[in-house]
Amino acid sequence: MTKILYVEDEPFLGKIVKESLESRGFEVCMVADGREVMAQFRAFEPTICVLDIMLPHRDGYTLAQDIRQVNPTVPIIFLTAKTQTEDVLKGFQNGGNDYIRKPFSMEELIVRIQNILNLTLQKKTTSTREGVVLGTYTFFPHKYELHRAEAIRKLSHRETELLSILAENRNSTVNRRDILKRVWGDDSFFNSRNLDVYITRLRDYFREDTTLEIVTLKGVGYLFKS
Amino acid sequence: MTKILYVEDEPFLGKIVKESLESRGFEVCMVADGREVMAQFRAFEPTICVLDIMLPHRDGYTLAQDIRQVNPTVPIIFLTAKTQTEDVLKGFQNGGNDYIRKPFSMEELIVRIQNILNLTLQKKTTSTREGVVLGTYTFFPHKYELHRAEAIRKLSHRETELLSILAENRNSTVNRRDILKRVWGDDSFFNSRNLDVYITRLRDYFREDTTLEIVTLKGVGYLFKS
DNA sequence: TGGCATTAACCTTAATTAACATTGTTTCAA
DNA sequence: TTGAAACAATGTTAATTAAGGTTAATGCCA
Numbered sequence: 328m329t330k331i332l333y334v335e336d337e338p339f340l341g342k343i344v345k346e347s348l349e350s351r352g353f354e355v356c357m358v359a360d361g362r363e364v365m366a367q368f369r370a371f372e373p374t375i376c377v378l379d380i381m382l383p384h385r386d387g388y389t390l391a392q393d394i395r396q397v398n399p400t401v402p403i404i405f406l407t408a409k410t411q412t413e414d415v416l417k418g419f420q421n422g423g424n425d426y427i428r429k430p431f432s433m434e435e436l437i438v439r440i441q442n443i444l445n446l447t448l449q450k451k452t453t454s455t456r457e458g459v460v461l462g463t464y465t466f467f468p469h470k471y472e473l474h475r476a477e478a479i480r481k482l483s484h485r486e487t488e489l490l491s492i493l494a495e496n497r498n499s500t501v502n503r504r505d506i507l508k509r510v511w512g513d514d515s516f517f518n519s520r521n522l523d524v525y526i527t528r529l530r531d532y533f534r535e536d537t538t539l540e541i542v543t544l545k546g547v548g549y550l551f552k553s
Numbered sequence: 554m555t556k557i558l559y560v561e562d563e564p565f566l567g568k569i570v571k572e573s574l575e576s577r578g579f580e581v582c583m584v585a586d587g588r589e590v591m592a593q594f595r596a597f598e599p600t601i602c603v604l605d606i607m608l609p610h611r612d613g614y615t616l617a618q619d620i621r622q623v624n625p626t627v628p629i630i631f632l633t634a635k636t637q638t639e640d641v642l643k644g645f646q647n648g649g650n651d652y653i654r655k656p657f658s659m660e661e662l663i664v665r666i667q668n669i670l671n672l673t674l675q676k677k678t679t680s681t682r683e684g685v686v687l688g689t690y691t692f693f694p695h696k697y698e699l700h701r702a703e704a705i706r707k708l709s710h711r712e713t714e715l716l717s718i719l720a721e722n723r724n725s726t727v728n729r730r731d732i733l734k735r736v737w738g739d740d741s742f743f744n745s746r747n748l749d750v751y752i753t754r755l756r757d758y759f760r761e762d763t764t765l766e767i768v769t770l771k772g773v774g775y776l777f778k779s
Numbered sequence: 780t781g782g783c784a785t786t787a788a789c790c791t792t793a794a795t796t797a798a799c800a801t802t803g804t805t806t807c808a809a
Numbered sequence: 810t811t812g813a814a815a816c817a818a819t820g821t822t823a824a825t826t827a828a829g830g831t832t833a834a835t836g837c838c839a
Contacts, residue, residue, distance in 0.1 A: 484784095
């Protein structure tokens with residue numbers, strides 16, 4: 328599910344926008360105080376940020392810079408009453424990816440959010456029906472099979488799920504918690520140890536191709552290099 | 554080089570915009586007649602399209618649809634005097650990726666073009682396949698490896714993060730607090746001592762090349778000289 | 780009863796914390 | 810104005826803790 332971090336200090340407007348976004352199926356975390364944004368950003372791990380510019384304590388530009396320090400790619404949309412070109416430029420210079428002028432319509436906001444998600448997530452729309460080539464192997468998620476030359480290894484359900492996640496995000500890091508949530512539904516201690524076991528198995532399956540590697544990022548997650 | 558297909562029927566405005574874009578290093582193909590656009594699109598193979606909406610014979614929305622038929626991913630920016638929300642929506646619904654209101658400044662247009670290119674080409678910039686040469690060493694951030702001659706040292710996640718920051722800003726100072734924020738997420742006391750430990754390690758790794766040095770700027774940060 | 784999932788036990792390594800050493804900076808009296 | 814305390818920031822090394830790896834044993838269910 329798409330998670331939106333929405334920073335807005337006007338409670339009335341904020342409530343309406345939040346509910347409106349939620350009714351479209353987004354998960355929204357609203358923050359009113361600029362000083363709390365970074366803490367929420369880390370905890371919530373949003374897929375996209377919508378920032379009002381005029382805030383008490385910290386303005387939206389500064390927030391964008393802080394976010395960019397931590398995450399150079401998460402999309403950022405500015406929301407503001409300012410209309411001068413120089414403000415728009417400032418928004419982009421500070422790492423923003425879109426700039427919507429107030430008053431805006433919800434439709435426009437939603438359409439711009441979806442557009443930006445389309446642009447950034449384009450890579451992840453990998454094919455489903457065919458196999459995914461991983462080095463000298465070919466992985467068929469829907470068939471639960473991993474092929475190499477003439478050898479076919481049947482994979483279990485959990486193995487397939489885990490490998491699908493790694494393959495979708497290959498050459499970029501995957502959060503450990505995200506894997507646990509998607510494969511086991513939660514990230515309790517025992518499931519966590521479980522993931523270790525499956526990672527070991529997958530490493531074993533890919534042992535014959537040394538160009539492939541599942542790298543551990545301790546305290547973070549994994550990276551499937553190919 | 555980035556190729557822009559620019560569709561505009563006002564010759565005077567068109568000339569200015571075209572030259573302005575070219576002076577920024579873009580290759581521009583300008584088309585005034587909507588009926589010629591598709592032919593030019595196929596021949597020129599642009600990386601991005603900038604479309605005026607109000608055109609004789611065919612409007613920009615229709616053009617966008619035609620382009621999407623042939624190419625579902627090429628970024629499209631609309632340029633128009635219309636300001637109604639419904640026009641903006643129409644733009645996105647027809648496959649557009651940004652919508653700039655006339656009158657616009659060249660700066661804004663350029664910054665929006667660059668932004669959209671960043672978003673779509675992110676994968677290419679993020680996963681820099683090559684290594685960074687640091688003296689007699691070569692650093693491969695995506696592989697978590699530091700090479701020197703035949704020796705390969707595997708780096709941990711934190712080591713890689715820290716070295717990436719230093720390497721990106723080599724021969725210029727990096728703020729201590731900025732490093733802490735990016736590697737550890739905050740700049741508390743304990744993390745601060747942590748950074749010292751990792752700096753020591755990196756110094757150790759680079760000991761064999763005396764032309765490289767991590768200089769401490771007390772009270773400020775570090776400077777990676779090479 | 781065989782295959783998968785889970786739990787457990789023990790091992791390895793990275794990350795953190797601690798303790799103590801060193802260096803740079805400031806301050807204030809002589 | 811100088812130079813020795815006093816202090817603060819950072820360096821170094823070692824100890825500790827926590828995360829993850831591996832392998833084996835157990836549980837579970839068709």
